[in-house]
């Protein structure tokens with residue numbers, strides 16, 4: 562090609578380019594990322610390393626380590642969530658004082674909800690704007706064999722809780738709060754017992770990660786720490802990959818609650834709440850028009866009962 566033709570070709574290409582260029586000021590912005598908001602409720606009994614309540618209560622020398630492990634289990638899931646495209650991750654500290662995670666230990670991209678009391682307790686902060694919920698460090702319901710620190714809401718008060726005839730562990734009671742807002746629980750972590758109960762209550766599609774296997778209530782075989790954190794990360798990734806097929810756990814309203822206390826003196830107190838019906842010495846029942854209303858009444862009935 563001669564230089565003249567080269568110049569003509571270059572000019573023609575430039576003109577063509579100009580003709581197709583968008584008018585100045587009308588440049589298209591990249592499409593906004595669809596929101597992927599993840600809500601995480603984190604309890605402590607199902608955290609890696611934890612086998613005894615001395616590790617989960619402030620004031621004990623072992624507590625400092627356990628609260629660090631709690632942040633580390635959560636951070637593995639938070640990391641996976643952001644890698645999967647999460648636009649926001651909210652972590653609700655859900656154990657005891659609900660001030661277990663030291664704010665500075667949490668992945669700095671995540672939002673922390675800390676302290677108690679909170680109207681929705683372990684699920685405070687969730688609403689219909691979230692796309693998925695993780696329940697981390699959870700434990701089996703009261704009365705489960707080979708389950709680390711098994712209990713339901715209050716170890717010293719509650720023997721069992723049924724909603725619409727179905728006995729539920731905390732994971733079910735809290736999944737129903739998420740379900741009320743249309744949010745599916747897609748990941749549960751804890752010991753092998755809580756993983757099994759997740760399948761029984763929420764179905765086999767929810768991803769579970771076992772971090773320990775219990776030999777009774779107060780002893781467990783821990784998986785190697787690094788392996789556990791990798792498993793939590795992989796579990797969170799898998800759960801979010803399957804998110805489009807996930808279903809919220811919904812309990813049909815009106816909801817009938819049955820609360821069995823350990824001893825009758827506790828039911829004597831709960832029975833003073835309007836609407837409570839005494840089924841036997843230690844069991845109360847009541848019906849609520851919607852699940853959230855019922856959940857609040859349930860918490861009040863538990864809170865006013867004296868420890869046995």
Ligand SMILES: [Zn+2]
Nearest residue numbers: 604605606656
């Ligand atoms: Zn707890």
